[in-house]
Amino acid sequence: MPELPETMDAIDPAGPGGPEVLELVRRPVPEPGNDQVLIKVAAAGVNRPDVLQRRGLYPPPPGASTIPGLEVAGGIVDLGNGAAYEMIGQAVCTLVPGGGYAEYVVASAETLLPVPRGLTRVEAAALPETLFTVWTNLFERAFGREGESVLVHGGTSGIGTMAISLGQLFGLNVIVTCGSDEKCRRAEALGAAHAINYRSQDFVDEVRKLTDGRGVDIVLDMVGGDYLPRNLDCLAEEGRHVSIAAQRGPNVEINLVKVMGKRLTLTGSFLRPRSAAFKAMVADELANMVWPFVADGRLRPVIDSTFPLAEAAEAHRRMEAGEHVGKIVLEVR
Template sequence: MSDRVEPLPDVFAIKLAGTGGLDVLQIREMEIPGPASDEVIIKVAAAGVNRGDVKQRMGDYPMAKDFPWGLGLEVSGWVTDVGSSVTEFGPGDAVCALLVGGGYATHCSAPAAQCVPVPKGCNIIDAAALPEVFCTVWMALVEQVGIQPGQSLLIHGGTSGIGTAAIQIAKSLGMTVIATAGTQEKLAVCLDLGADRAINYRTQDFVEKVLEYTGGQGVDVILDMVGGSYLERNLDCLAQRGTICAIASDENPKSEFSTRKVMLKRAKITGCTLRHRSVAEKCKILADLESRIWPLFEMGHIRPVVGARFALEDAAAAHEALEAGNTIGKILLTTSSAEPTLVGRTGQHVKP
């Protein structure tokens, strides 16, 4: 898309012209939508790029027929219009929003219940890196597993968007964290974010190292985004009465494992997904994050981790970078209206 010669429309979205390779990502002029009674309209500063977007582009993401098929699960930006029943936001408010689609655009609509103010002191652009991963981690670890202070947690993919959020949330809730990553640079990032230990899964046996670090006891909780062959190995380094929570299956959605190990360890294997949750459920997750995690941004205890930014019209290059797997943290698409301004203590930033 970076080779485009003709001028971009003032208002446009990245649409799918089918499923398949990068060429199905197409720029399409659009009209600014009007809000439903419970919605806000957002002038997008940035949109997060997620593996769910890549899988959807490739036709490998199961979705209900009534779900919107536009790409983009999260955005940050400024409210420009609100529906008749919306009272919590007004024009000029800086928000980040959790979507079921449509974020790859200069403007989008979102249920007001799925919007939260950009954390005070946070970059308005980088705030687009927060909704999807922070909601996913909170849903998995807090709601699904019910983690407790003092427990130990193994996070696979510690420098992914999910991984960087999981390390920071888990540490803020008093857990001991072990993370895996594939390079020395990525191991250093995990430790810098607060992980107590970091394991290079390319050169070390993570089962062996986890057991070494835990005195042979194993970890209480494992957050797994890999699936496939990892499930059996996760059981090997899980503590008695431990829990494995699957939130993705990037290696393979099918796994073979020993039920005997599950029985002997009295293990729990669970999982969850965010996109198909109801608006009310997402609202509850966002409210919990705003009250318990958002203040930590202002204090500097938690930060968004962004590895790369691309112009919205260069969505294909962003997908290519995500598939290559070399970035640390989130990849964002930014619009021409985006400026890297900080949200002040009023929680507002009005675009001229």
């Protein structure tokens, strides 16, 4: 095994605040535990939960690193007990409960996905968080199947662009909302069946028109708040509503008569606090059902921009400005 340094560069703010708290510091290189590996990070994805954690609104789960970063790509350089020796040197990408904004990170050996030829480390780092999230919520919780229609808010976000891509691969008709005409055109160019400018159009009326009054089978929602009752108006009978975030607030009032009358299902989930065993199960499903599309080049993340690790603050400013299309990634050199 390669000789490892004792310390590493990392982004580990002392307290909550604006992007300016994201400065490089030195931290000990973590040691892998049982059934874990140590990854030398080449790139780390930037996600909305990282922003919330920086603001002090989304603390790491118990036992997780205080260093932000939920997805990485890189090479395995050390092993804990139970991890197979032949894994040393393998290029992988994976979810982590924290610690991604650093030169090294510990990950569960069972959640790793191989980086196939032709997939860059930046692209690999941009896949796990959105892929795990969309797969578990759109296909497992909402039971999305070929021929169904889906409304996805935030159509040009990392989640939105992944939902469009998976929808194309699995035969879903994906309608998205975006905040500008330009973003609507980008979403349609990426494969969305329709894109609605929520600033100039009423998305409930537009969904009704686009579905001849029937409504969509599924709503994948990261907005919450006052969007939820409007989302229910968009659903067809037997429709399924899946919440994955609550950017406009967690509290909402809904009309239960609509839920009962259309026999709707309301569900949702968090990914980060789920167990390593659950994430390993999802990784296995993705390896069988989705990773062949990655290996043959048919599934690639949409990359908006990249920043050096030392410029994590600029990456967060880019995300908070809301102008990005696809994923923002930190490169670790």
